[in-house]
Amino acid sequence: MTSVPEHAVKAWIRGFGVAVPRGATAPSPDGVAAAAHDLTGPLVVKAYGPGLVHKSDAGAVRLGLGSPQAARDAAAEMRAALAARGVPPDGFLVEEQAAPGVEVIVGAVRDPAFGPVLLVGLGGVWTEVLGDTALRLCPVTEADARAMLDELRGAALLRGSRGRPGVDRDALVRVMLAVGSPGGIVDRLGDGFTDFELNPVICSRHGAVAVDARLLGT
Ligand code: ADP
Ligand code: MG
Structure with a gap:
C-alpha cells in the first residue's frame, strides 16, 4: 500500500476544480x-x-x-x-487557515464486488463518532449528490438552523462531482487506489475548501 503526500494530492485535485488552501x-x-x-x-x-x-x-x-x-x-x-x-x-x-464552517468528509472507497463508492458525511474529526454518512456507487450524477446531502441526519446543519446560516451547498456538490462523476478523480485513479479522502472539506456560505487530502494506492 502506498500513501501519496497530502500536498501532492492537493496540487492534483486542484486540476479537478477542488479548492484547497x-x-x-x-x-x-x-x-x-x-x-x-x-x-x-x-x-x-x-x-x-x-x-x-x-x-x-x-x-x-x-x-x-x-x-x-x-x-x-x-x-x-x-x-x-x-x-x-x-x-x-x-x-x-x-x-x-480556511475560515470556520461545517466540516464535511467527501471520500471514495473501492468495494471489492461493486467498485468505487462515493461517501459524504458530517463531522471532520468526528466523522466516526457521528456515523452520519451517505453512500452511492460511482459514477454519480448531480441529482445523486444532492440526494446524498438530503439523506444526512444532520442535513439541517448544511441548510442552516438555529440562527446559523446555511453553507454553499452548490460548492459542496461540485466537490462531490469532482470526485465521483464520470471523468472525475475516482475515474482517473482507476484501479490504482483503495481509499481517497477529503476530510475535512470546510463548508461555509463562501464555498467549500478541502483542507486535508489523503490517497492510499494499491
Ligand atoms: P488529520 O486528519 O491527519 O489529523 P488534518 O489535516 O485534517 O489532519 O488537520 C486536522 C484538523 O485541523 C482538520 O480536521 C481541520 O479541523 C483543521 N485544519 C487542518 N488544516 C486546516 C486549514 N488549512 N484550515 C483550517 N483548518 C484546518
Ligand atoms: Mg483530516
Whole structure:
C-alpha cells in the first residue's frame, strides 16, 4: 500500500476544480518561515512523513499561527516532539487557515464486488463518532449528490438552523462531482487506489475548501 503526500494530492485535485488552501512545503522550520512570508495568516503547519497518517493524533498539526516566526516555532517544536517519539518528519506543509464552517468528509472507497463508492458525511474529526454518512456507487450524477446531502441526519446543519446560516451547498456538490462523476478523480485513479479522502472539506456560505487530502494506492 502506498500513501501519496497530502500536498501532492492537493496540487492534483486542484486540476479537478477542488479548492484547497494556498500553501507550500519546506524541509525545515526556517524554510517554513520563508514560505510563510508569501501566505496570508492565520497559518497552519503540518508535519509529514512515514508514520504520520493521522496527523492530529500524532501532534503534527498546529492551527492559528499568526506570523512566519510563529510558524517556524511551531515546526521546530513539532520536529523535536516527533523525533523524540521516533517519527521524525520528512518536512512540513505550511498553508493558509480556511475560515470556520461545517466540516464535511467527501471520500471514495473501492468495494471489492461493486467498485468505487462515493461517501459524504458530517463531522471532520468526528466523522466516526457521528456515523452520519451517505453512500452511492460511482459514477454519480448531480441529482445523486444532492440526494446524498438530503439523506444526512444532520442535513439541517448544511441548510442552516438555529440562527446559523446555511453553507454553499452548490460548492459542496461540485466537490462531490469532482470526485465521483464520470471523468472525475475516482475515474482517473482507476484501479490504482483503495481509499481517497477529503476530510475535512470546510463548508461555509463562501464555498467549500478541502483542507486535508489523503490517497492510499494499491
Ligand atoms: P488529520 O486528519 O491527519 O489529523 P488534518 O489535516 O485534517 O489532519 O488537520 C486536522 C484538523 O485541523 C482538520 O480536521 C481541520 O479541523 C483543521 N485544519 C487542518 N488544516 C486546516 C486549514 N488549512 N484550515 C483550517 N483548518 C484546518
Ligand atoms: Mg483530516
